Amino acid sequence: MKLHRDELTPQMQEYARFDDRGEARYLPYLMYFHRAEYRSSVINTDRAGFRVSHGPNGERASAAGRLPAGPVRLVSGSSTVLGIGATSDATTLASQLWRKHAPSVPWLNFGGRCYNSTQELLLFTLYRHLLPEIEEIVVFSGLNDLTVGRLPEWQQGDHGAFWFCGEYFDAMEELREGNRKAAGKLLGRRAERRRTISTHDDVRRDIPSVVDSAADLTLRHLDSWRRLAGPAARLTYVLQPMALWMRDRHAPQERLLFDEIDRISKLGTWEALYGDISRKEVAQVFSEKLRTGCEKLGIRYVDLNPVVAEAVTERDWIFVDRAHYTDHGYDLVARVLAETLGLS
16 A cells, blocks of 8 residues: 555655665764765765755755855754755755745755754854854754653763664663673673663653753753854744644645554654643743743744744645655745744
8 A cells, every 4th residue: 555655755765765774874973964975866965964955046055065155054953954855955944045035145954864952063063164154043943852852861961862872872881791791700790781772661751841951951052052153143043843833733635644654653653752742832831941041142032833833724735744844844934934034
């Protein structure tokens, strides 16, 4: 039986190939980043793994690839900024801004698949030296920080948990276990392997604490963004529109895709996995904490969920899943973002 996903969003097959865990690219400090020099009709990356963005006259640019003369603008974030769901590089958020809605200065795509706010900041810190003058930085994020904020306390550390951190802890424990065995042979001790992989039963259920810690980490990292960006660059944090934060009734295509994803998921339904952080009231509390913190830091803040919700109808098919957009969705969000921030 053919899946609705394959009929409605065939580009998602290419993203599955791009994100093949068997081809994962592990990097120091960042833990992981995209496959470098990846080529396809849907997604292309440069020598460092940044996705290429497109301009109004056929120009192309990326952080570690071709760069235009003069200042640039950056949009940073996780997989939504990377552009999962877009049918080509030309229809991502960065490209829709550069090509159509705020074309006066080129936009670079600083999205990182499965990144949290720590990794978003590190990506900018490690590759800032490649960039010319920066005029504008938009950090378009939020969902992943709540998602990984639900991982158990023993995986959080000083800088928050991250996607696939169980694999990291497991590999490190394997190294420790080898050293324990060597020491144990000398001292006659038996090495015991520690638990490193969490299960759904380990998820933190105290959502107010999850929201507090996610907001605190995000604001800490935004303060570092502000310092690194310098006085010449305008910095804005945008809480990303997510399907369940934005509206209760969805387009017919979205309902088909959401139901199908739940049915075929090996991990469980969205409600079972993320339902507790997908409530509108949770997003509103998170948003208010971010707004208050950004005001204290002198950083512009926008929750784009209610703004985009006002701009769409139930007929607008904007999501390929609950977090990532269709081409129409990226175009619409880019337009609303440019209008809200007064970008040209």
